[in-house]
Amino acid sequence: MNLKITILLPAIILLIAGCEKQQPSDDGYVAPDVPSEVNENNLLSIEFYSRMDETTLFETNDYQSVVSHIAANKTPLAFLFDRSDATIGNTSPVVDIAWQSRLKSFFIQNQTGDTQIKGTGMIVRSLVPGFEGFAVTDTLFLAGCRLTAPLSQPTVVTIMTCKLTESCQFPVLVRCLGGKPDDEIIIIGTIKASLKEEMSSYLRYNMTDFRLSFVDPEDTGKSNSLFILSSIKAVYRESKELTMNSFPLFQCNIEYINQ
Amino acid sequence: MRKRKIILSLILLFTPVILDAQSISIRVMTMNIKEGGIIADFNTDAFCECIRIYNPDFVVFQEMDNFTTRNGNIDMLSEMAVKLGMFPYFGRAITFASGDFGNAILSKYPFHKARTITSRPSDATESRACSWIDLTLPGNRQVRIAVTHLDVTSDQNRISNLATFNNGLLEDTSIPMLLMGDFNATPGSETMAYAFLKWQDIGSGTAFTIPVTDPTRRIDYVLGYPKNWSKTSYQVVSYPGLSDHCFIVADVQYP
Numbered sequence: 001m002n003l004k005i006t007i008l009l010p011a012i013i014l015l016i017a018g019c020e021k022q023q024p025s026d027d028g029y030v031a032p033d034v035p036s037e038v039n040e041n042n043l044l045s046i047e048f049y050s051r052m053d054e055t056t057l058f059e060t061n062d063y064q065s066v067v068s069h070i071a072a073n074k075t076p077l078a079f080l081f082d083r084s085d086a087t088i089g090n091t092s093p094v095v096d097i098a099w100q101s102r103l104k105s106f107f108i109q110n111q112t113g114d115t116q117i118k119g120t121g122m123i124v125r126s127l128v129p130g131f132e133g134f135a136v137t138d139t140l141f142l143a144g145c146r147l148t149a150p151l152s153q154p155t156v157v158t159i160m161t162c163k164l165t166e167s168c169q170f171p172v173l174v175r176c177l178g179g180k181p182d183d184e185i186i187i188i189g190t191i192k193a194s195l196k197e198e199m200s201s202y203l204r205y206n207m208t209d210f211r212l213s214f215v216d217p218e219d220t221g222k223s224n225s226l227f228i229l230s231s232i233k234a235v236y237r238e239s240k241e242l243t244m245n246s247f248p249l250f251q252c253n254i255e256y257i258n259q
Numbered sequence: 260m261r262k263r264k265i266i267l268s269l270i271l272l273f274t275p276v277i278l279d280a281q282s283i284s285i286r287v288m289t290m291n292i293k294e295g296g297i298i299a300d301f302n303t304d305a306f307c308e309c310i311r312i313y314n315p316d317f318v319v320f321q322e323m324d325n326f327t328t329r330n331g332n333i334d335m336l337s338e339m340a341v342k343l344g345m346f347p348y349f350g351r352a353i354t355f356a357s358g359d360f361g362n363a364i365l366s367k368y369p370f371h372k373a374r375t376i377t378s379r380p381s382d383a384t385e386s387r388a389c390s391w392i393d394l395t396l397p398g399n400r401q402v403r404i405a406v407t408h409l410d411v412t413s414d415q416n417r418i419s420n421l422a423t424f425n426n427g428l429l430e431d432t433s434i435p436m437l438l439m440g441d442f443n444a445t446p447g448s449e450t451m452a453y454a455f456l457k458w459q460d461i462g463s464g465t466a467f468t469i470p471v472t473d474p475t476r477r478i479d480y481v482l483g484y485p486k487n488w489s490k491t492s493y494q495v496v497s498y499p500g501l502s503d504h505c506f507i508v509a510d511v512q513y514p
Contacts, residue, residue, distance in 0.1 A: 112396075131370075
């Protein structure tokens with residue numbers, strides 16, 4: 001009996017202690033300072049199309065302007081289309097845009113479904129060796145393409161996306177990234193604006209070696225913001241909010257620090 | 260009364276298991292389309308018409324061209340994806356004719372991971388590839404759909420291909436998977452003996468797959484991992500206007 005108590009009691013105490021929420025002992029993780037000068041040769045551009053709320057991006061099949069825009073703009077490494085929802089068995093607008101643009105498409109779902117699936121389309125310029133992803137069903141789908149960015153020296157980056165609508169997704173996101181994003185990872189997606197502060201705070205105490213930036217739409221009535229989460233190797237520099245016909249988009253410049 | 264309580268307890272005990280255990284039930288189709296679709300003159304409508312007849316959840320292709328001079332510099336896979344309302348993934352085995360040549364997958368459902376690995380044994384004339392996608396089906400079961408086309412020259416090379424592909428595919432054995440395609444080997448071959456060490460021959464005992472008219476050999480397969488897949492239907496269908504291989508359409512289930 002005594003032996004059992006000797007073994008079990010410390011084990012129970014350790015278990016309880018382990019289950020307690022860790023209290024931050026300091027101000028949490030702070031990323032190193034951003035280089036003051038922008039290295040233009042190491043900037044990569046991503047176009048993120050989003051209405052910044054929970055409405056569908058493509059209400060009709062009239063996306064020829066997007067096809068023309070992609071054809072005319074060779075700079076962006078990837079094009080993302082928030083809420084370019086798919087209907088099972090129907091042509092996905094993003095697959096169609098990619099085909100018409102002679103590029104390759106992927107689709108990162110936000111949820112599972114029998115017929116309608118909310119998600120973010122992704123178009124890239126070339127065949128990719130890997131489309132990496134994590135699926136924690138009904139909580140978080142995080143996925144994206146591993147590709148070579150034509151920077152001052154060819155650099156492999158993984159451009160990923162996910163949609164953050166609830167705070168319960170933060171621990172899952174951290175777990176998927178193994179507590180710290182790999183050097184090559186750049187995640188760009190939308191977050192419910194009211195969750196921005198909570199995300200910053202959660203990541204600060206639960207993740208290391210990352211940078212997090214938010215971009216708010218000019219229309220303050222919108223419910224979502226853009227977030228850019230990366231390793232410390234990538235620095236969000238600027239974005240331009242544009243509208244192409246009826247499609248709002250953000251042109252984001254991110255610098256990759258090679259040294 | 261006591262007996263009723265025991266039965267009730269047993270029902271309650273197993274209810275979550277029963278609710279969680281929605282089996283995987285999918286229709287798959289494998290098509291070697293012969294040199295990028297040359298027999299059909301690279302006409303995507305002809306392939307789509309055939310695929311529509313069977314309405315598969317997944318189609319895997321071997322010998323798919325991507326923007327080659329041979330196919331008139333088109334992306335046949337994406338074109339078919341648009342026409343069929345499916346999601347495409349192309350996996351390059353080799354660069355060819357100013358474009359790419361390899362395997363491809365069309366999926367009715369979005370996938371969250373895709374990968375291609377290649378294998379070129381030292382005395383092989385070219386690389387062979389295995390491509391796969393991971394996805395969550397309606398009902399929240401995950402499945403991996405893989406396609407390959409093994410070396411044509413020798414058992415030794417094919418086994419070497421398979422060893423490489425097994426390493427990649429079976430690195431994560433947490434989800435059930437299907438490996439389909441043209442193995443360039445008959446069921447009694449050394450290649451298939453090696454394949455069956457890990458994989459289940461779901462179409463065991465089914466019809467020959469090549470040539471497309473009066474076939475004499477079975478070299479196209481639907482394999483499963485782990486080995487408890489079952490089939491409710493397994494058709495070997497012949498379209499001489501599309502390929503030199505018969506295609507396979509199979510309804511498969513995983514508990």
